[in-house]
Amino acid sequence: MKSIENHIQAHADALNLRAKRNEILASNIANSATPNFKARDIDFSKALQARMDVGPVSVSNDRHFKVYTGTGDEGAQFRQSVNASQDGNTVELHVEQMQFSENVMRYQTSLEFLNRKFSGLMSAIKGE
Amino acid sequence: MSDIKNIFDIASRGMSAQMVRLNTVASNLANARSVASSDAEAYKAVKAVFKTVYADDVQKTGISSVDVDEIIEVDRPAEKSYQPGHPKADKDGFIYTAAVNVDEELVEMLEASRQYENNVEMVTTLRGLMMRTINMGK
Numbered sequence: 544m545k546s547i548e549n550h551i552q553a554h555a556d557a558l559n560l561r562a563k564r565n566e567i568l569a570s571n572i573a574n575s576a577t578p579n580f581k582a583r584d585i586d587f588s589k590a591l592q593a594r595m596d597v598g599p600v601s602v603s604n605d606r607h608f609k610v611y612t613g614t615g616d617e618g619a620q621f622r623q624s625v626n627a628s629q630d631g632n633t634v635e636l637h638v639e640q641m642q643f644s645e646n647v648m649r650y651q652t653s654l655e656f657l658n659r660k661f662s663g664l665m666s667a668i669k670g671e
Numbered sequence: 672m673s674d675i676k677n678i679f680d681i682a683s684r685g686m687s688a689q690m691v692r693l694n695t696v697a698s699n700l701a702n703a704r705s706v707a708s709s710d711a712e713a714y715k716a717v718k719a720v721f722k723t724v725y726a727d728d729v730q731k732t733g734i735s736s737v738d739v740d741e742i743i744e745v746d747r748p749a750e751k752s753y754q755p756g757h758p759k760a761d762k763d764g765f766i767y768t769a770a771v772n773v774d775e776e777l778v779e780m781l782e783a784s785r786q787y788e789n790n791v792e793m794v795t796t797l798r799g800l801m802m803r804t805i806n807m808g809k
Contacts, residue, residue, distance in 0.1 A: 558804075565800075567733040569678050569793050573685030574737050575786055576692075577721040583733030619733025636789070647796055654803055661808040 545605065547664065554657045556594045560587060561650040567619055568643045571634050579631040582622040582639065590618065675726040675736050678797045682790040684724070684736035689787040691739045692719045696780045703771040708761045713749035714769035716776070717742050745770065 567583050574580040624633040675681060699716045707713040722740035726732055747770040755764030 562800075565797055566678055566681065569681050569797070570733060570735045572786075572789050572793055573681050574721075574723055574735060575789070576689075576782070577723050577737050580723050580735075580737075583735075585733070619731065640789075643793070643796075647800060650800055651803070654800075654807060657807060 550664070551657060551660050554653050554660065557591060557653045558650065558657065560585070560590055560594065561646055561653060564646050565643070565650065568639055568646060571622075571639045572636070572643065575632070575634045575636050575639070577632060580634060581632075582624070582634045583619045584622050584642070585619050675724065675734060678794060681734070681736045682794045684738060685790045686787055688719070688721055688737045688739050689783045689790070691742075692721075692783040693780065693787070695719050695742060696776050696783065699771045699776050700773065700780075702769050703773050703776075705769045706757070706759050707749065707767045707769075708759050710749050710751070710767050713767040714771070715744040715749075716747065716769075716771045717744055 564585055564587060567585060571582045571584075574582075622633060622638075624635055625638070626635065627633075675684070695717045702714040705714050719742050720740045721737050723735050724738045726734040726736075749767040749770045751765050751767055753764055754760055754766050757766045760766050
């Protein structure tokens, strides 16, 4: 079972992070008219690294637990706006929409990879 | 109010807030040319003020939605004009027309409805993703 888990782990983590990033981007879009709201985002590659990182505690045996060293919140940071707005809101709708559609596309890509892996596993199991 | 747990909470709150904003625009436009006998009685334009509601107290996750904080009356004097024959004219012959700027309201309406649509679009997209995720591995 461990090997199957390892087989799909990276894509599963990526999918989780993409889903989380979607929620953050959705929050930004929902707050596009709120005075003084600061747009948030996560650094995807850093967050994914944190999820997959086993940290300073090395794992030498299969029965050791991997220690997750990420902060847990994946560190949502603040976005720098290109054009400052009068009411202190840093959401720029076009930026958010582009990020959102890119994120959705990448989510679908991860999903597709997972699907392919599953069908690969299925055909290996069936041996056809 | 319930907690913000997922995309549906975020979008539904956002849509309610935009709906309140659209309602204020509707009230303002409906009262745009209404007339009163004094400045105090005249209709004043109302505006919704938004505030962010966070999913967590420490604002760590970056997940948040929006609520209407308050509805304020715009501090703008009513338009005073001299029409002695008007049934609502005061003793000096002046009437007071509501302080509503129609152009401003129309822009506000466009913006609010666009943002409402954005929320709908967001939910539609993510719902599609969720359906595909449910069907994963089939």
